[in-house]
Amino acid sequence: MDNSKHQGDFFEEYTxxxxxxxxxxGVEQPPVVNPYIKNFFxxxxxxxxxxxxxxxxxxxxxxVILSKAITLVESSxxxxxxxxREIITRCQELSSANKSMRIGIxxxxxxxxxxxxxxxxxxxxSKGHKLAVLAIDPSSEKSKGSILGDKTRMETLCNDPxxxxxxSPSAGSLGGVARKTRETVLLCETAGYDVVxxxxxxxxxxxxxxxxxSDFFLLLMLSGAGDDLQGIKRGIMEMSDLIAITKADxxxxxxxxxxxxxxxxxxxxxxxxxxxxxxxALTSSSLEKRGLEEIWAKIEEYFQLVRGNxxxxxxxxxxxxxWMYESINESLKEMFYENPxxxxxxxxxxxxxxxxxxxxxxxxxxxxxxxxxxxxxx
Numbered sequence: 001m002d003n004s005k006h007q008g009d010f011f012e013e014y015t016x017x018x019x020x021x022x023x024x025x026g027v028e029q030p031p032v033v034n035p036y037i038k039n040f041f042x043x044x045x046x047x048x049x050x051x052x053x054x055x056x057x058x059x060x061x062x063x064v065i066l067s068k069a070i071t072l073v074e075s076s077x078x079x080x081x082x083x084x085r086e087i088i089t090r091c092q093e094l095s096s097a098n099k100s101m102r103i104g105i106x107x108x109x110x111x112x113x114x115x116x117x118x119x120x121x122x123x124x125x126s127k128g129h130k131l132a133v134l135a136i137d138p139s140s141e142k143s144k145g146s147i148l149g150d151k152t153r154m155e156t157l158c159n160d161p162x163x164x165x166x167x168s169p170s171a172g173s174l175g176g177v178a179r180k181t182r183e184t185v186l187l188c189e190t191a192g193y194d195v196v197x198x199x200x201x202x203x204x205x206x207x208x209x210x211x212x213x214s215d216f217f218l219l220l221m222l223s224g225a226g227d228d229l230q231g232i233k234r235g236i237m238e239m240s241d242l243i244a245i246t247k248a249d250x251x252x253x254x255x256x257x258x259x260x261x262x263x264x265x266x267x268x269x270x271x272x273x274x275x276x277x278x279x280x281a282l283t284s285s286s287l288e289k290r291g292l293e294e295i296w297a298k299i300e301e302y303f304q305l306v307r308g309n310x311x312x313x314x315x316x317x318x319x320x321x322x323w324m325y326e327s328i329n330e331s332l333k334e335m336f337y338e339n340p341x342x343x344x345x346x347x348x349x350x351x352x353x354x355x356x357x358x359x360x361x362x363x364x365x366x367x368x369x370x371x372x373x374x375x376x377x378x
Contacts, residue, residue, distance in 0.1 A: 051086050058091065058191050063164055066191050070166060073187065074180045078338065088183050091190040100189045101303060104210045106200040106236070107220030112246045112286055113199055116220060118154040119286040123296060124195055125162040132193035133157070134184055135167045136200050164193060182213050182323050211239045212322040215315060216302055218295075219243045223252060223259035238270055241279050242298055248283035248291065256283045275311040277302055336371055345370065 049057075049068065057065025073084045107113050117133055124131050133154070157163050166184065185196050200210050211217055219240040237243070243263050248256030263281035273279070282298065284291030306312040336342060349367060352358035 051083055051090070054083075054087055055090055058087075058187060059094065061191050063191075066164070066187060067166065069187055070168075070180075070184050073183045074168065076334075084183075088186060091186045095186050095189045099194055101195045101299070102185060102198065102213065102215045103196065103299065104198045104200070104214030104217045105220065106210055106217075107246070108222060111220040111222050113220055114154060115286045116244070116246055116284070117197055117199055118157045119289055120292050120295065121154070121157045121163055121197065122160065123289075123292050125157075125160050127296075129162070129195045130193045131157075131160075131163045131195045131197065132185075132188035132191075133163065133165045133197045133199065134181060134188070135165060136169075136181065136198070164188065164191075182319075182326075185213060213319055215306070215312065216299055217241050218299075220246050221259065221263065222246060223248070223255040237267070240267075241277060241302060242295065243267070243279070243281040244291070244295055245281065245283045246286065249285040249288050253283075275306050275315075276309065277305055336368075339371060342367065342371055 049065070054065060054069050054072075058069055069087060072080050073088065075081075075084070105113060105117065114135070117135075121131050121133060154165055158165060166188075168181065168184070181198060185198070188196055198210065198214055217239050219236060219242070221243055223245050245256045245259045245263070260281045260283050267279045267281065270279075280298070282291055282294055284295060286292075303312070306315070337346075346367065349358065349363045353360050353363050
């Protein structure tokens with residue numbers, strides 16, 4: 001008997017149109033995004049708060065409204081500036097600036113700034129203080145974006161009801177300071193935060209910007225990272241009120257103590273500070289929470305000194321003067337680039353410079369002359 005013939009008859013039987021076996025078409029793949037979600041967002045209008053509502057929420061310590069106010073202040077849209085300016089003016093009148101501690105925290109990349117702030121911030125809030133952390137993240141020069149991932153490394157501090165963490169992009173600003181950091185400090189102080197940490201992207205081109213808005217400047221350094229006295233070559237050490245050698249745990253304790261001694265000796269070589277404060281160096285371990293109490297004791301000692309000798313008030317007035325000039329520079333820059341005539345001709349000049357037809361200095365001079373032309377401005 002031919003088995004192959006019977007197998008062929010078997011398959012023909014089941015492929016016949018008269019068979020009871022029915023194979024239906026499969027269902028289409030469902031969409032990844034809910035098709036009805038756009039209608040939900042279309043019908044849901046974003047609530048626009050008034051200046052009084054912003055101020056009421058900030059004064060009550062409402063972190064949601066505080067975050068919205070900071071976003072408004074950081075906005076580059078012209079229509080937001082008038083409202084943001086009014087909020088800043090009213091916050092300046094109500095700010096608890098005379099009682100607050102503005103602490104700038106900077107250090108070499110990899111020094112453990114975020115880990116240090118989480119451990120140190122927990123200590124500060126445990127002593128009854130309200131803490132605001134302004135974490136400045138570096139912006140990409142290519143994509144212009146920023147990860148803003150500092151909160152992921154401060155999980156414990158994020159859940160602390162006495163702490164407020166706000167990451168902001170540096171947006172190309174020098175010194176690792178966001179464009180509107182000082183205004184954000186004022187908003188946080190008005191909301192009742194008496195200790196403000198300003199974490200920067202790391203030591204770079206213009207530490208003056210960090211120093212200009214902080215009362216106390218804390219520099220975090222690593223031990224065993226090349227020449228320990230390399231920092232002397234930079235002006236950053238002259239601005240530091242305290243140097244903390246981080247990661248002083250495990251096998252790194254001896255290296256950290258050696259680095260502390262080297263930095264402490266180096267600090268004595270600098271001329272006396274105007275505040276009469278004598279900077280020093282300490283070791284700390286964020287992992288084992290060692291050395292943090294000593295650092296906080298030094299900070300309290302510093303503020304007790306400068307408030308007693310009048311340097312605290314003098315420093316605040318200097319900060320206000322510095323940021324007056326910074327605000328003027330920022331406003332002039334905005335006025336230039338937002339001028340309709342400049343916006344129209346700027347791409348032409350840019351193309352001429354790229355093609356080598358026009359020198360960059362000559363192009364800049366011509367653009368400024370065109371801007372200064374009364375007909376363009378009016």
